[in-house]
Amino acid sequence: MTIDRAQGVASAQGFRAAGVAAGIKANGKPDLTLVVNDGPATQAAGVFTRNKVKAAPVLWSQQVLTTGKLKAVVLNSGGANACTGPEGFQDSHATAEKVADVLGVGAIDVAVCSTGLIGERLPMDAVRSGIDLAAKELASGADAGLAAATAVMTTDTVPKQTAFTHADGWVIGGFAKGAGMCAPNMATMLSVITSDAQIDPAAVEPALRSAVEFTFNRLDVDGGTSTNDTVLLLVSGASGVAVSEAEFTEALSAVCADLVAQLQADAEGVTKHVTITVNGAANDSEALAAARIVAQDNLCKTAFFASDPNWGRIAMAVGNAPTDFDQQKLDITINGVTVCRAGGRGEDRSAADLTGRDIDVVIDLHAGEGSGTILTTDLSHAYVEENSAYSS
Amino acid sequence: MTIDRAQGVASAQGFRAAGVAAGIKANGKPDLTLVVNDGPATQAAGVFTRNKVKAAPVLWSQQVLTTGKLKAVVLNSGGANACTGPEGFQDSHATAEKVADVLGVGAIDVAVCSTGLIGERLPMDAVRSGIDLAAKELASGADAGLAAATAVMTTDTVPKQTAFTHADGWVIGGFAKGAGMCAPNMATMLSVITSDAQIDPAAVEPALRSAVEFTFNRLDVDGGTSTNDTVLLLVSGASGVAVSEAEFTEALSAVCADLVAQLQADAEGVTKHVTITVNGAANDSEALAAARIVAQDNLCKTAFFASDPNWGRIAMAVGNAPTDFDQQKLDITINGVTVCRAGGRGEDRSAADLTGRDIDVVIDLHAGEGSGTILTTDLSHAYVEENSAYSS
Incomplete structure (x- = not known):
């Protein structure tokens, strides 16, 4: 193949x-x-x-x-x-x-x-x-x-x-x-x-x-x-x-x-290729819905643009997802570093290097067996520029 | 009072x-x-x-x-x-x-x-x-x-x-x-x-x-x-x-x-005060949901930033709302100018002046008596700047 x-x-x-x-x-x-x-x-x-x-x-x-x-x-x-x-x-x-x-x-x-x-x-x-x-x-x-x-x-x-x-x-x-x-x-x-x-x-x-x-x-x-x-x-x-x-x-x-x-x-104004994976949701569709909420959150997207492992915004976004979980069990791993563990601070955020093109976010809700992945991008100055200049 | x-x-x-x-x-x-x-x-x-x-x-x-x-x-x-x-x-x-x-x-x-x-x-x-x-x-x-x-x-x-x-x-x-x-x-x-x-x-x-x-x-x-x-x-x-x-x-x-x-x-990076009103929805809660979808759409928000009466993006956004309507009846009025009438081009978009601070969008779905209004802002360079610089 x-x-x-x-x-x-x-x-x-x-x-x-x-x-x-x-x-x-x-x-x-x-x-x-x-x-x-x-x-x-x-x-x-x-x-x-x-x-x-x-x-x-x-x-x-x-x-x-x-x-x-x-x-x-x-x-x-x-x-x-x-x-x-x-x-x-x-x-x-x-x-x-x-x-x-x-x-x-x-x-x-x-x-x-x-x-x-x-x-x-x-x-x-x-x-x-x-x-x-x-x-x-x-x-x-x-x-x-x-x-x-x-x-x-x-x-x-x-x-x-x-x-x-x-x-x-x-x-x-x-x-x-x-x-x-x-x-x-x-x-x-x-x-x-x-x-x-x-x-x-x-x-x-x-x-x-x-x-x-x-x-x-x-x-x-x-x-x-x-x-x-x-x-x-x-x-x-x-x-x-x-x-x-x-x-x-x-x-x-x-x-x-x-x-x-x-x-x-080739998305408009993209500087980062971001993968959001949610594991441990009650089912796959709730996992996917939670991943979408994070992918669509402008505060998360501007943090990705800034290469900022700002897991608090990710926790905030996933808390708005239509999926049940216990916040005391929430884990968030960014580029391999578990910056949020059991709903609180995990490894130091400075250990997560986001300066490269690829950002990999894995969120574990520990509420079931469901998982899902959404691909997204950052929200950059170029996105605003391109979409405010182009009458589409 | x-x-x-x-x-x-x-x-x-x-x-x-x-x-x-x-x-x-x-x-x-x-x-x-x-x-x-x-x-x-x-x-x-x-x-x-x-x-x-x-x-x-x-x-x-x-x-x-x-x-x-x-x-x-x-x-x-x-x-x-x-x-x-x-x-x-x-x-x-x-x-x-x-x-x-x-x-x-x-x-x-x-x-x-x-x-x-x-x-x-x-x-x-x-x-x-x-x-x-x-x-x-x-x-x-x-x-x-x-x-x-x-x-x-x-x-x-x-x-x-x-x-x-x-x-x-x-x-x-x-x-x-x-x-x-x-x-x-x-x-x-x-x-x-x-x-x-x-x-x-x-x-x-x-x-x-x-x-x-x-x-x-x-x-x-x-x-x-x-x-x-x-x-x-x-x-x-x-x-x-x-x-x-x-x-x-x-x-x-x-x-x-x-x-x-x-x-x-005083919202972050705001240059426009935008009011989104949806009329003619099946009920008030669907009207509000539709207004929220438009208020949250980044393509609409960047167009507001650009003072661009880009009603096509508003039509696109409202079409994603969880509310039923007939696209052939959709009217969109921006700052008093009905730029979209019956689902198609209405008055010329150049007649809608969005250069001021306030942008008033009224969407009529002609599907019922429900209405709702959401206040929002534009998506500006300053929003991206402030939220990529501030680890909040």
Whole structure:
């Protein structure tokens, strides 16, 4: 099993991709991505934002995915097409129709994703001409995957892609974008993942749900679940290799985890990669809820930015979690040093060195067997700068 | 009815107060406050943090308040005495014992509050000598109230006090401290309020609970509910004026609201005073929950800092609230300009002027009759600076 970030969404057999500059972004950077599944299978599944305010492309893609099949995905940056009313939905529909025309498929075979500023209509002339351009550039392989990963970027500073290759010859590859609004239940986060494995059609959606639950949904940059979050999985079966649901899910989870690590590393204004693990909760879901509370706490996040092993703030934050524990049993370990033991001062906080990039926080509630981990970042001046300067 | 910020906790008849430099803070600033109720009544009530990690003084004060009576409150800044184990609880007990000795009352008549760094024991020699010093300086009136309000400050930049005087001659006055960790269900927030009204003993706690619910609990600076949050109400009845529960609650709420306005104005790094109102929710509690979600969203808070009427982020945030609504009916009005109407773009965002200090956001969900308001602040560079530099 190999994970290779030089490969991406167009590495699995049966897939082509392109990323072009369509003129949707005012600055002329790449802004339109097309991913095509040439089959033979056209199995697909999606996981979407749970935000009650859903962008038009999310509503469109949820609708077309009720068939369990997709032949193409078109994505644009430069505009979220969210809070754009019925006209915005018509724009997503028209985008799918245009792709369908160019590829000779049905609009119902085409998912649409958008990212960028909320509340503005898309420049549909640019979208249409961009689709024509992208269709001409469709190709397989590393370069096409990278172009596809690049054209979905907003405040991302680097494209994010990876691919897994099994010794038996089947592949899962994909890209992701996202920098702010990274949160529980999906970030401002678009990801398309492709595979040429032959798998049971009934396994596609469960495999994706499981992989997302333990990867994308464990990243929390700033608690903001966006209007557009989407992860799509397309399966061509073109490798001819039959793969079990368990094996496929494991490989898919590895691909998702690698994309999530890249999202965390490129989060807005990040200077620290923080891992919050809660052990000893009554159950896993309470552990996860407690880890999220700490990950979202601005006082903890500013302390991480300061490389300050300020365990009092962590104790304060975990005390606000919807999980029961006895404060006299609380242990907090930061980068291997148990600075809080049995609810009070443990080893001296100066022993915990947080000056490096990685901060590992382990909280033990001693209230049960549940555990859970959330990945997060610090809250830096650069986060404030980027998010106060960018009207997203 | 007069509200006067020149008066405070020692303005009501029957009360004396003092604030001194006891040497708990390394910088020699005032750090110990004593408030004494000379009666004739000694009714009291308290509202405490709901954080599961409770500081020793909170555990102590909750215990003594089961009697419904208090004769004194001692407060220190310079150390939270939280996460200090059984020894920390003994320190709170010893602090109350010392006050009891000096005043000739019982330790069970003395509440204790602390604020400052979590996880460190208090310097008890300094606390004890500070109590001796404060007892000698106890006095009634404006100067004593101000000294009391000053000695509880941590990152506060100004003391916060106010008093209400009724035409009939009864008074409610108090102080509050708090700058960061201001959140739902109490901030790092200590407040002591005194009154000389004669009221039904059974009305003291309900009056305080009601006033806190609609004032302190509607302020949310950064979502962090601290280990030490406490609001205490002491009633002497010394004015001899009998006051109904309704009238007392109304006046107490006015005093609390004025203290909250001062807390909001002095929040860490604040450059904007933001009011988030949600109307048209299914009920008031869902409206309040939705307003809190927006108030806690870092993308909204950085946009407020930037004076950016970025309603897309508000729509995103409210879409994450645990309240049902139809996104096609969502209206968002910022400083009087309805920038989002029926889920889409309304008046041009450039018409909303956010350059002033006050930002007023009104969200209408059109899903019912419920409404609620939360006061909050922006997320500024100064917030990051202050909270990354200060080990609290």
